[in-house]
Structure formats: C-alpha cells, structure tokens
Amino acid sequence: MNRIKQVILYSLLRKPKSFWELLAENQYLLGDFVKAVNDLYEEGLIKEHKGKLSLSKDAKKLLNVNAAKFYAEKCKCCNGKGFVLSEEFQKLLKTFKRISKQHPPILAEFYQGKIIPEDTVFRVALMHKYGDVVDKNILLIGDDDLLSIALALTNLPKRIVVFDIDKRLGEFIEKVSRKYKLEIEFVEYDVANPLPKEFVKKFDAFSTEPLETDTGFKAFIARGASCIKAGGSGYIGLTALEVSFKRWAKFQKMILDNGFVITDIIRNFSWYCDSEREEEREQYQEFVKALNFNPGKPRTWWYASTLIRIESLGKHKAPVKWNKKIKIIPVDEESFTHPELYE
Ligand SMILES: C[S@@+](CC[C@H](N)C(=O)[O-])C[C@H]1O[C@@H](n2cnc3c(N)ncnc32)[C@H](O)[C@@H]1O
Structure with missing residues (x-):
C-alpha cells in the first residue's frame, strides 16, 4: 500500500x-x-x-489495530512549534489580531493568502529567538500576512522594508503605521524586475512566502539573497501540498549551491486562514470537485506552509544577479489550489 x-x-x-x-x-x-x-x-x-x-x-x-495506541498527537500548547509565546507577545498578538481583521481582500491574481495572526507572531518570536530582530534591517518580500506590522509592533528592528507587487497592501500598511506610529517602508516592486540598487546587500534578514513554481521560487529567493549581507538569514515558507518532494530537493539544492546552509525546517509552521469572505474562500477550493464524495465545509485550517530558515555562510550568491530580469510563470501543474488551473 x-x-x-x-x-x-x-x-x-x-x-x-x-x-x-x-x-x-x-x-x-x-x-x-x-x-x-x-x-x-x-x-x-x-x-x-x-x-x-x-x-x-x-x-x-x-x-494492525495496535497501531492506534501509538499515534503521535500534535502538542496542544505550542501547536507543534516547540516553544510558547511570552506574555509580551500575547499582548502584541491581541493588537495584531485587531489590525489584521481590516486586511484588504486577498487577490488570487497575486496568489495571496493570509497566515493566521498567531502564526505570524510565532514567526516574529522565532526570528527574535535566532537573533534576527533586535537592531536588524529586515526585508519582507511579499507581505500579505502583514509580518511587517507584527515586527514593527515589537519596536525592536532598526529598519523594516516591504517589497510587494500589490500597492493596496502599501496603502494599508501606511494607514496602520500612521495610527500606531510604526516605521515601515513600502516599495511597490515586482520580483521579476531588476532590483533597485540601493537595496542590494543592505539587510540582515529576509522573510517570504514565495510563489512556488520553479521560476517564482527562484525569483523570490534571488531577490532575498541579493539583498542580505554576508552572514544574513532568510525565512522561507514552502508547502508540500503544491510542491512535490522532487521540487523540494531542487529548491534545497539551489539554496545550498548558492552558499547558504539550511538551519531549520519546521513542518506546517504557518497555517493559512480561511477567509471570512465566502467568495475568496471558494476560489482556492476548486479541487474538491474532483472528489467522489461530499467533503462538507472545512471547519479546520487545512493549508499550511513549512518554515525553512537559511543562513549565509559568508560569500553567498543569488541564483539570478540583482540587475537581471526573471521571467516568472506564476502557476504550474502542481498549483492545485489556484483557480487558473481549472479554467
Ligand atoms: C506569493 S504570495 C503567497 C504565496 C503563498 N505561497 C501561498 O501559497 O499562499 C505572497 C505575497 O507576494 C506578493 N507577490 C505576488 N507576486 C509578486 C511579485 N511578482 N512580486 C512581488 N510580490 C509579489 C503577494 O501580493 C503577496 O503579498
């Protein structure tokens, strides 16, 4: 079997x-x-x-009926993360939840989704645990999860810059920043284009939930690699639902071949919310039509990305040079949740 x-x-x-x-x-x-x-x-x-x-x-x-007695349950207190949020982070989470409720509607055009606020805050906590937050210059490549806001609410980083193709996110982040007196720089930027030179080698860490096609992944990682300094780190979300292990191996090789070590792979670190808006939710659920029975409505989060942390070994490179364009194919035959696959 x-x-x-x-x-x-x-x-x-x-x-x-x-x-x-x-x-x-x-x-x-x-x-x-x-x-x-x-x-x-x-x-x-x-x-x-x-x-x-x-x-x-x-x-x-x-x-073998005895096997059920040996079933490994997920740890309830940390939801499989291996650490818990401090009291200060719990307070921050309350504010962050209020803010992220106002998030602009997600767009399939840019393959947007949204990680549950708890897991975004867990990501900040993990970055902090690994020395990637205090007094650091942090770059977010794509920010539909509003990680920039969660980071800024700690008041710990030196500089936070967001690159995103979607200018609505920039307007939202700016509005929130004014209200909460946060400092976040937004740059409307498509990772397919050459990088503006002023960002090359300026950051200590980057974080991204990239497009997951071969070209999409390469583009997001290339821009992250170009923007961090020697010894910098990267936090990358990658799913197993839409990336086969054959392609995982290819991506891991790309990371290693460019002078990075993979320090952590934390399975299902980030769970994606089912949007409160019905039509947004359904656009990513076309695949249920292939089922031979009615699966009912999801009453649980079912889409998660694994968190991969990488660290530059010193003389790292980018898989594509910062001043080169990259042709991106955003959807492929493994993009099972994307509505375009069913058109
Ligand atoms: C790529 S999407 C998330 C994909 C994620 N793997 C998923 O499955 O839901 C993450 C962010 O990247 C942004 N984004 C999408 N395409 C982009 C591009 N070509 N350049 C820059 N940002 C982009 C989106 O607006 C969004 O905020």
Whole structure:
C-alpha cells in the first residue's frame, strides 16, 4: 500500500475525521492526496457519513489495530512549534489580531493568502529567538500576512522594508503605521524586475512566502539573497501540498549551491486562514470537485506552509544577479489550489 493511503487509514483507525482534518495532516501533493482518498473510497475501505470519514470493516481487517495506541498527537500548547509565546507577545498578538481583521481582500491574481495572526507572531518570536530582530534591517518580500506590522509592533528592528507587487497592501500598511506610529517602508516592486540598487546587500534578514513554481521560487529567493549581507538569514515558507518532494530537493539544492546552509525546517509552521469572505474562500477550493464524495465545509485550517530558515555562510550568491530580469510563470501543474488551473 502506498504511504499516503497508509497514513490516511491509520489516522482513521484512531478516530473518524472529516476530509479537511485529514488534509490538514497530509504531507504530500494535494493532487496525490485527493487521488488517494478517492481510491480508498472507491475500493470500499473508507466511508463517509455526515461529513466524517471512517474505516469500513474490510479496512480494519487489513490494519494492525495496535497501531492506534501509538499515534503521535500534535502538542496542544505550542501547536507543534516547540516553544510558547511570552506574555509580551500575547499582548502584541491581541493588537495584531485587531489590525489584521481590516486586511484588504486577498487577490488570487497575486496568489495571496493570509497566515493566521498567531502564526505570524510565532514567526516574529522565532526570528527574535535566532537573533534576527533586535537592531536588524529586515526585508519582507511579499507581505500579505502583514509580518511587517507584527515586527514593527515589537519596536525592536532598526529598519523594516516591504517589497510587494500589490500597492493596496502599501496603502494599508501606511494607514496602520500612521495610527500606531510604526516605521515601515513600502516599495511597490515586482520580483521579476531588476532590483533597485540601493537595496542590494543592505539587510540582515529576509522573510517570504514565495510563489512556488520553479521560476517564482527562484525569483523570490534571488531577490532575498541579493539583498542580505554576508552572514544574513532568510525565512522561507514552502508547502508540500503544491510542491512535490522532487521540487523540494531542487529548491534545497539551489539554496545550498548558492552558499547558504539550511538551519531549520519546521513542518506546517504557518497555517493559512480561511477567509471570512465566502467568495475568496471558494476560489482556492476548486479541487474538491474532483472528489467522489461530499467533503462538507472545512471547519479546520487545512493549508499550511513549512518554515525553512537559511543562513549565509559568508560569500553567498543569488541564483539570478540583482540587475537581471526573471521571467516568472506564476502557476504550474502542481498549483492545485489556484483557480487558473481549472479554467
Ligand atoms: C506569493 S504570495 C503567497 C504565496 C503563498 N505561497 C501561498 O501559497 O499562499 C505572497 C505575497 O507576494 C506578493 N507577490 C505576488 N507576486 C509578486 C511579485 N511578482 N512580486 C512581488 N510580490 C509579489 C503577494 O501580493 C503577496 O503579498
């Protein structure tokens, strides 16, 4: 039996779960996951009742029933992060949640999403833990999660610059900055274009949730690598749902070949919110039409990115030089949640 099917069956052996809860546990391509669930359903190994999937009698005969007792539950207090937020961060989170509620509507055109505010604050806490916040110049390449605001609310960084193609984000960040007296510089910039020279080698750290196609990933990482100084660091979100492990290997090689070490890979560090707005939510859920049963409505977060931290070993390079253009193909055959794939 293949690994995806095995993981699904043993997870259901523990207890019945919705399609969305199983998806949240999945570590493989969304397309492969949908196929595995459909196959198990068609083979009569799993059944659906009132939005919950469970094992059939036949499936139970195939499994080692003792395995359910050894199931590894996610740590509830830190949600798998390995540390907790301090009291000061908890206070900051309250303010940040209020601010991020006003976030401009997300646009599929720029492949925007939004990480839950808790996980954005966890990212700041992790960056701080690793010495990448206090008195540092920090660059955010794409900022639909408003990490710039969460960072600025600590009052710890020296300089925060945001690059984003979407000028609405710039207007929003500016409005919030005026109200809360924060200092954030916004630059309307498309990573496909050469970098403005004044940003080259000016930063200590960058953070990004890049486009995940080959060209998209390369462009975001190239700009980050060009902008950080020797010894600087990068925080990169990458999903397993829309990037196969073959391409993960390619991306890891690109990182290593350019003079960086990968210091951390923290699975599912950042969970994406389902927007409160129905039409925004549904545009990323076209893939459910391929299911042979009704998965019901998601009542859980199901889309997450893994956080990869990299550090320059000194003489790092960028995979594309700062003054060169990059041709970006933003959607490919693994972009399963993008509406364009179904047009
Ligand atoms: C690429 S999107 C997030 C993608 C993420 N991996 C996901 O699956 O949801 C992150 C941010 O990058 C911005 N962005 C998208 N394309 C861009 C481009 N070509 N240049 C600069 N920023 C871009 C978006 O506006 C957004 O704020």
